[in-house]
Amino acid sequence: MRFLTLKTESKLLMWAAVLAAALAVFFIDTMLELEITASILYLPVIAATFGMPGTRPILVLASFCSILACVDLYVSPAGDQPLFDLANCLLSVFSIWLTAALCVRIKQSERRLTARNRYCIAVVDTALDAIVSMDADGRVIDWNPQAERLLGWSKQQALGASVADLVIPATHRDAHQLGLRRYLETGESSVLGKRIEMTALTNSGSEVPVEISISALRQESGVTFNAFLRDVSERRELALYRARMAALVESSFDAIISKDLERTIKTWNSGAEEVYGYTEEEAVGQPISILFPEGMKEEEPEIQEAKQEGRQLVRFETVRRRKNGELVDVSLTLSP
Numbered sequence: 001m002r003f004l005t006l007k008t009e010s011k012l013l014m015w016a017a018v019l020a021a022a023l024a025v026f027f028i029d030t031m032l033e034l035e036i037t038a039s040i041l042y043l044p045v046i047a048a049t050f051g052m053p054g055t056r057p058i059l060v061l062a063s064f065c066s067i068l069a070c071v072d073l074y075v076s077p078a079g080d081q082p083l084f085d086l087a088n089c090l091l092s093v094f095s096i097w098l099t100a101a102l103c104v105r106i107k108q109s110e111r112r113l114t115a116r117n118r119y120c121i122a123v124v125d126t127a128l129d130a131i132v133s134m135d136a137d138g139r140v141i142d143w144n145p146q147a148e149r150l151l152g153w154s155k156q157q158a159l160g161a162s163v164a165d166l167v168i169p170a171t172h173r174d175a176h177q178l179g180l181r182r183y184l185e186t187g188e189s190s191v192l193g194k195r196i197e198m199t200a201l202t203n204s205g206s207e208v209p210v211e212i213s214i215s216a217l218r219q220e221s222g223v224t225f226n227a228f229l230r231d232v233s234e235r236r237e238l239a240l241y242r243a244r245m246a247a248l249v250e251s252s253f254d255a256i257i258s259k260d261l262e263r264t265i266k267t268w269n270s271g272a273e274e275v276y277g278y279t280e281e282e283a284v285g286q287p288i289s290i291l292f293p294e295g296m297k298e299e300e301p302e303i304q305e306a307k308q309e310g311r312q313l314v315r316f317e318t319v320r321r322r323k324n325g326e327l328v329d330v331s332l333t334l335s336p
Contacts (some may be wrong), residue, residue: 014052018061021045026047026068030075042069042092043099055104062100066093066101067206130210130229132331134163136222138180150210150231152203163227183216184223190214209236255330263288275330291320291329303334 025041042065049057069092133142143158164173183189199207210229217224255272268283280332306313313334
């Protein structure tokens with residue numbers, strides 16, 4: 001025994017309903033003289049197929065109604081103006097297909113809009129940045145998965161909540177409310193379209209450093225604000241690490257020098273100034289050979305071999321030349 005699914009049953013019932021409606025219109029039309037037409041009633045019947053998936057039902061029913069309108073030309077009581085009756089029939093068929101064409105056009109536009117919306121949702125959901133959207137009242141209306149990971153609140157928890165209470169640290173809330181009010185009243189803002197580094201509040205109560213960019217979208221339904229937040233914790237830590245290392249290098253009593261593959265000096269610390277006599281301005285950009293003793297064109301074979309193998313050379317004792325031409329014994333440590 002064959003069982004029909006609920007979806008199939010619903011589709012069959014809808015087809016039965018529109019076909020019955022079309023036949024009812026045809027029956028009414030056949031009771032009237034050709035000079036009087038009920039074909040306009042076919043138009044809402046065709047429009048009823050708008051709820052069916054795809055455009056094929058619209059075209060099928062339009063064809064069926066067109067056939068009924070033409071058959072009516074032969075079965076309805078004849079009028080005394082045959083040409084008028086024919087024109088009336090052609091006008092009915094034209095109206096049927098015009099309605100069908102409009103329905104198809106709307107369906108296609110809806111399909112494109114749906115596909116576009118799905119694409120936008122996919123982009124937002126897979127974005128590497130946290131995306132938080134809020135309305136003119138400052139309440140969350142969208143919250144993507146990256147926002148869940150960065151800030152700790154689930155989308156269900158965030159929707160409808162105040163952005164100020166959820167994301168913005170207490171020290172910045174007054175400025176946020178003031179800026180929102182000013183934009184809604186004047187359309188002016190000092191933060192829209194700019195990249196700003198600040199901290200965002202998480203559900204644990206801690207603050208995470210973020211880079212944030214905000215855009216505003218004005219629509220008939222009101223203003224929507226979209227904030228894009230990027231976690232810059234690693235970037236800040238790296239910047240702090242580099243600053244600490246630079247401070248260590250600069251304050252070291254040892255001469256610390258870096259050079260590029262063309263053997264041009266790139267960095268020169270105060271220890272190097274003390275050992276070799278050149279200031280940083282004098283040394284940076286010069287070839288490393290300015291430190292070689294007179295007549296020495298290439299670095300020692302041990303140094304060249306270490307560079308080629310990409311390995312560290314530790315405490316290699318050699319001789320270098322100071323700015324005043326004086327030779328100085330040095331112990332070199334090289335790292336690739």
